[in-house]
Amino acid sequence: xxxxxxxxxxxxxxxxxxxxxxxxxKTSINNLQWYRQNSGRGLVHLIxxxxxxxxxxxxxxxxxxxxSKKSSSLLITASRAxxxxxxxxxxxxxxxxxxxxxxxxLKVEL
Amino acid sequence: xTAVSQTPKYLVTQMGNDKSIKCEQNLGHDTMYWYKQDSKxxxxxxxxxxxxxxxxxxxxxxxxxxxxxxxxxxxxHINSLELGDSAVYFCASSQVxxxxxxxxxxxxxxxxxx
Numbered sequence: 001x002x003x004x005x006x007x008x009x010x011x012x013x014x015x016x017x018x019x020x021x022x023x024x025x026k027t028s029i030n031n032l033q034w035y036r037q038n039s040g041r042g043l044v045h046l047i048x049x050x051x052x053x054x055x056x057x058x059x060x061x062x063x064x065x066x067x068s069k070k071s072s073s074l075l076i077t078a079s080r081a082x083x084x085x086x087x088x089x090x091x092x093x094x095x096x097x098x099x100x101x102x103x104x105x106l107k108v109e110l
Numbered sequence: 111x112t113a114v115s116q117t118p119k120y121l122v123t124q125m126g127n128d129k130s131i132k133c134e135q136n137l138g139h140d141t142m143y144w145y146k147q148d149s150k151x152x153x154x155x156x157x158x159x160x161x162x163x164x165x166x167x168x169x170x171x172x173x174x175x176x177x178x179x180x181x182x183x184x185x186x187h188i189n190s191l192e193l194g195d196s197a198v199y200f201c202a203s204s205q206v207x208x209x210x211x212x213x214x215x216x217x218x219x220x221x222x223x224x
Contacts, residue, residue: 030211031211033211033212033213037151040218041217041218042114042200042215042216042217042218043153043200043202043213043215044215045212045213045214048211048212086151088153090153095158095160095165095166095206096141096158096204096206096213097155097158097166098143098155098213099155100152100153100154102151102152103151
């Protein structure tokens with residue numbers, strides 16, 4: 001399976017703290033994307049980083065990509081209760097096929 | 111307006127039956143996808159269509175047959191349903207021709223086979 005691994009599988013933090021999730025993948029990529037999934041809902045695209053980029057920011061999100069290590073990280077700063085969700089990394093390949101990681105379940109407590 | 115919609119939202123049926131799930135996107139995208147998410151939340155692509163042409167066909171039993179009547183619709187028909195088909199099925203779309211690779215997902219169809 002080409003499915004990537006995400007670490008940690010679950011993360012529980014207090015509101016206001018930062019949350020960091022890591023993703024490792026196995027094959028060469030065109031881009032890497034992060035998605036959020038709230039319980040019982042569809043996935044929502046958060047951010048895309050291309051294979052020639054090393055870091056990208058969007059609001060409270062910061063994504064890094066290290067293609068030599070085949071890894072990426074997602075940092076959510078100043079977390080809120082509304083950030084509670086599952087977060088998935090996905091690598092984009094031929095035909096825009098997305099291969100998803102195993103996901104990190106984030107719980108942000110008040 | 112809902113960007114990517116799926117019907118039905120829930121589907122409970124018995125083994126051996128044939129069922130269809132419908133997907134529509136009003137984003138004007140050229141590419142649509144079907145994904146399966148199992149009980150452990152693993153998401154795996156099944157099919158992808160670009161301008162009504164099948165471009166990705168993963169290792170999926172041939173009981174699953176996608177159909178794209180036009181660019182805005184991608185339906186999934188499943189024959190002879192099995193217990194292992196129980197999962198949440200997501201439709202998604204993207205505009206690949208403009209170099210925009212993010213995918214927009216529908217709300218999912220939870221299929222339960224008894």
